[in-house]
Amino acid sequence: MTPDLLLQYLVAGVTYGAIYAIVAIGFGIVYNATGIINFAQGEFVMLGGMIAVSLQEVLPLPVAMLLAVLATMGVGALVEILFIRWLDRPTVLRMIVITIGLSIGIRELALLVWGEGVRSLPYFTGNAITVLSFGDVHVSPQVLWVLGTVAVIVLFLMLFFGRTRLGRQMRACAANQDAARLCGIDAKGMVTLSFVLAAGIGALAGCVVSPITYVQYDSGTNLAIKGFTVAVLGGLGNSAAALGGGLILGVLESLSIVVLPAAYKDVLAIAILLIILVFRPAGVFGNAATARLEEQA
Amino acid sequence: MTGSRFFPLAVLAAAVVLVQAVASLADRNQYLTQLTMAGYYSLPILGLTLLMGYAGQVSIGHAGFFAIGGYVSGFLTTYNLAERANEGWVRAAGGLGLLVAGQDVFGSPSLVVRPWPACIAALLMAALVAYVIGKPVLRLKGHLLAMATLGFGTIVYRWVLGSSLLGAADGISDIPAFPLVPGLVVSGRSAVRVSNYYLAWGLVLFTLLLLGNLVRSRVGRALRAIHGAEDAATASGIDTQDAKLRMFVLSAILAALGGVFLTHYNGGIGPSEASIMKSVRMVAIVAIGGMANLWGALAMGVLLNFLSLRGSFGVYDDAVFGVILLGIMLFAPQGLLRPELLRRLLRLLPRGAKGEPT
Numbered sequence: 001m002t003p004d005l006l007l008q009y010l011v012a013g014v015t016y017g018a019i020y021a022i023v024a025i026g027f028g029i030v031y032n033a034t035g036i037i038n039f040a041q042g043e044f045v046m047l048g049g050m051i052a053v054s055l056q057e058v059l060p061l062p063v064a065m066l067l068a069v070l071a072t073m074g075v076g077a078l079v080e081i082l083f084i085r086w087l088d089r090p091t092v093l094r095m096i097v098i099t100i101g102l103s104i105g106i107r108e109l110a111l112l113v114w115g116e117g118v119r120s121l122p123y124f125t126g127n128a129i130t131v132l133s134f135g136d137v138h139v140s141p142q143v144l145w146v147l148g149t150v151a152v153i154v155l156f157l158m159l160f161f162g163r164t165r166l167g168r169q170m171r172a173c174a175a176n177q178d179a180a181r182l183c184g185i186d187a188k189g190m191v192t193l194s195f196v197l198a199a200g201i202g203a204l205a206g207c208v209v210s211p212i213t214y215v216q217y218d219s220g221t222n223l224a225i226k227g228f229t230v231a232v233l234g235g236l237g238n239s240a241a242a243l244g245g246g247l248i249l250g251v252l253e254s255l256s257i258v259v260l261p262a263a264y265k266d267v268l269a270i271a272i273l274l275i276i277l278v279f280r281p282a283g284v285f286g287n288a289a290t291a292r293l294e295e296q297a
Numbered sequence: 298m299t300g301s302r303f304f305p306l307a308v309l310a311a312a313v314v315l316v317q318a319v320a321s322l323a324d325r326n327q328y329l330t331q332l333t334m335a336g337y338y339s340l341p342i343l344g345l346t347l348l349m350g351y352a353g354q355v356s357i358g359h360a361g362f363f364a365i366g367g368y369v370s371g372f373l374t375t376y377n378l379a380e381r382a383n384e385g386w387v388r389a390a391g392g393l394g395l396l397v398a399g400q401d402v403f404g405s406p407s408l409v410v411r412p413w414p415a416c417i418a419a420l421l422m423a424a425l426v427a428y429v430i431g432k433p434v435l436r437l438k439g440h441l442l443a444m445a446t447l448g449f450g451t452i453v454y455r456w457v458l459g460s461s462l463l464g465a466a467d468g469i470s471d472i473p474a475f476p477l478v479p480g481l482v483v484s485g486r487s488a489v490r491v492s493n494y495y496l497a498w499g500l501v502l503f504t505l506l507l508l509g510n511l512v513r514s515r516v517g518r519a520l521r522a523i524h525g526a527e528d529a530a531t532a533s534g535i536d537t538q539d540a541k542l543r544m545f546v547l548s549a550i551l552a553a554l555g556g557v558f559l560t561h562y563n564g565g566i567g568p569s570e571a572s573i574m575k576s577v578r579m580v581a582i583v584a585i586g587g588m589a590n591l592w593g594a595l596a597m598g599v600l601l602n603f604l605s606l607r608g609s610f611g612v613y614d615d616a617v618f619g620v621i622l623l624g625i626m627l628f629a630p631q632g633l634l635r636p637e638l639l640r641r642l643l644r645l646l647p648r649g650a651k652g653e654p655t
Contacts, residue, residue: 037440083627090630092439093355097584098626100357100577104619112616221573225451228444263459270448270455277445278433 007137009254015143015212017250018150019045021234021243022205023227025157026198028236032174033194036095040079040103041202041227042220043110047072048203049215050110053119061121069203075106076199080192103220110217120214121207128211142211149208153201154239170194174237222266229273302513305592306506313498317491329494330485333562335602336497340555342598343504343591344548345579350589351512352544353524354435355443357576358450359552364571365426366419366553367560368457371469373415374561377401378408412475412483416557423553424546431545435538447573454571468567475561483561493562500558501595504551508591520544524589574615581622587632597633 023041030038051071055064079102090098123130124145131138161167172180173190181187206215213219226249234245249269256268320328341363348354378396381387387408390396395414401407410418434445457463464470474484481496482489511517519540522530531537560566569575582601586593601618604610610617625633 037444083623087627093349093353094626094630096355096440096443097580097622100580101619101623101626104574104577104615105623108613108616108619112612225444225448232441232444261459264455267452267455270452273448274434274445277437277441 004136006255009257010251011137011139011143013251013254014247015146015209015250016253017230017247018147018243019205019209019213019223019246020226020230020249021246022150022153022201023223024230024234024236024242024246025154025239026202027227027231028238028242029157029194029198029201031231032237033170033191034084035092036084036099037228038102038195038198039096039099039224040106040220041198042222042224043103043106044072044076044199044202044220045206045223046110046215046217046220047075047106047199048206049121049210049219050114050119050206050217051203052207053121053210053215054114056121061124065121065204065207068207069200072203072206073196073200076195076197077192079199080195084195085188085191103224107218107220114217116217118214118216119210121210123211124208140212142208146208146212149204150243153204154243157197157201157239166193225266225273226269229269229276232273232276302509306502306509309505310502313495313502317494321491326487326490329490331603331606332599333490333494333497334559334606335599336494336501337555337559337562338602339501339595339598340504340558341548341552342579342582342586342594343501343508344551346583346586346589346591346594347508347511347520348544348548349580349583350587350594351517351524352520352541354541354545355580356446356545356548357443357573357580358446358448358453359548359579360571360573360575361450361453362423362427362549362552363556363575364453364457364566364568365423366556367566367570368463368469368556369419369422369553370412370415370557371472371560371566372463373410373418374412374473374475375409375469375471378410379406382408409473412473412561416475419557420550420553423549423556427546427549428542431542431549435541435545447576450571450573450576454568454573457571458568464567466568468565468570469560470565472560472564472566474564475558483558485562485564497558497562500554505591505595512591516540516543521589574618577622578618581618581625584630585621585625585633590632593632 023045026041026044027037030036030041048068052065052068055067059067083098083102087094087098123140123142125141128140130141132141132144133139159167161171169180169185170190170193172183172185173187177187180190230242230245230249233249234241234243236242249272252272253265253268256265260268316332317329320326341359345356345359348356378387379398382391387396390410391408395411396408397411398406398408430449434442434449437445457468458466474482474486476482477496481492483493483496485493512520519530519535522533522535523537523540527537556566556570578601582598583594585601586595586597601621605614605617
């Protein structure tokens with residue numbers, strides 16, 4: 001492989017990896033608030049892309065995206081209020097099955113509304129063949145949009161959880177829900193907020209990446225598995241580590257084309273997931289949250 | 298004691314005969330085809346009931362074992378070895394009587410593995426894969442176990458979808474019938490429809506008998522102890538890892554058995570049999586049957602698979618299973634078929650009548 005080609009693969013890998021990281025961060029936000037791995041997290045990404053594609057036919061692109069993100073946040077809130085909130089100390093098995101049922105439900109609804117077709121938003125700047133050249137590396141401007149958006153999301157979350165009152169309240173609930181409630185924090189509201197937040201960042205990622213990866217009613221499942229791999233790789237609840245894990249997985253996947261037939265590209269992530277689960281269930285970067293995940297029966 | 302144990306099985310056997318008689322008398326024998334298929338689909342469900350309901354270990358990848366069974370048997374009985382007839386291992390296999398020569402559809406000579414050894418190879422393969430996967434993975438709990446088994450199922454799906462040797466997206470077709478014993482052949486031909494129906498349901502009855510005994514035995518008590526509190530079970534001297542692994546392998550063999558028979562019955566298998574949605578359906582059926590309830594899972598499995606195979610759900614096929622899964626887990630996590638629920642419903646009736654304004 002020539003160095004140029006290698007760099008091209010790296011760029012592609014980083015782009016996909018950034019999206020996996022966003023899914024992983026979404027898993028982490030919900031997990032920290034509820035102790036639930038939301039198997040429908042990938043569907044939020046799909047919904048964001050799908051809704052934006054439909055809306056941009058009649059609305060300007062930024063407005064369509066904004067509305068798509070807000071609508072998906074609404075779906076996130078609805079999911080929590082209708083299906084999670086009122087359950088009285090559900091078992092982990094029950095929650096797994098419920099969120100899997102939710103992901104199927106959302107996917108099948110999307111199939112009814114949008115059909116089986118593959119859709120995408122137009123490129124934000126230029127078109128499919130526009131390239132920016134950095135020396136020998138040629139990059140689509142959309143890649144920069146993706147990376148920029150993901151960077152903004154990660155920064156926003158860091159500031160939100162670190163500096164704002166609401167973010168700190170959410171962290172307090174994650175640390176100890178009873179204590180947080182005694183301090184006057186609306187713990188139930190924080191759980192809803194975690195679903196809204198996870199849905200929002202997923203939808204935004206789904207919008208910016210759709211010109212490159214396209215979106216289909218069933219693209220969520222694959223993203224969920226990749227995102228979970230990244231979450232296990234980087235640990236839950238640490239955005240920077242999730243970003244690192246995402247980039248590693250994206251690049252590995254992209255480079256795997258050299259040794260594996262393209263049809264098996266998706267198998268790589270799962271193989272990595274299984275290997276980590278078997279040998280390092282606490283995550284490669286050693287993380288308490290993932291260790292806790294293992295402890296739960 | 299033994300009388301009550303065999304009573305439900307006898308009732309089921311009588312029902313099986315009754316259904317056949319009614320279907321044949323009413324000239325509706327085509328229903329038997331779907332009931333035969335539903336019977337084969339029940340085998341993985343019964344195995345999964347043992348694993349999920351009794352041992353409390355979730356698996357979202359059991360369609361993978363079903364597909365391994367079907368694909369291995371289907372591949373071996375269709376892959377033509379004629380051009381390799383002179384290679385040592387092919388000749389050795391031929392010498393052992395494992396191969397059968399014939400002609401393919403174009404009249405060229407063909408040399409394929411006989412169904413019996415192919416079936417045994419398929420079951421051994423499923424058992425081996427289950428052992429290798431299960432040994433490390435069953436140490437995991439909760440979400441991690443769910444994701445790991447989901448990952449396994451996805452790998453099998455992607456593999457059969459991507460492998461040109463296994464027919465990629467088209468799957469394997471023209472799989473020969475499986476002559477089980479003289480006079481009994483696993484085949485979808487309408488001439489042997491009735492005997493195949495009894496074969497499938499005989500297998501279901503036998504599995505129920507076997508698993509029913511297992512559940513009542515020391516092993517069954519150990520599994521329930523693991524489900525209740527794994528640490529306590531370990532402290533009581535139960536080798537929990539070993540018990541879980543045995544159940545995992547057993548359920549995988551049952552799934553593969555269903556896969557082998559259904560594949561020879563249909564004469565083909567495609568990648569959709571390995572899809573995650575198929576695994577989720579199995580989980581849904583076990584859940585709606587009441588988790589630790591072999592009879593509930595069987596009843597629900599036959600009902601839902603029969604309706605699904607008849608196309609009653611139309612384009613909403615997957616959606617129906619998703620909604621069932623959600624509904625059951627939200628409102629009746631103990632399943633639908635349990636006496637308490639019925640009793641509670643009955644108690645509601647008179648109270649509802651009294652509450653009405655007169």
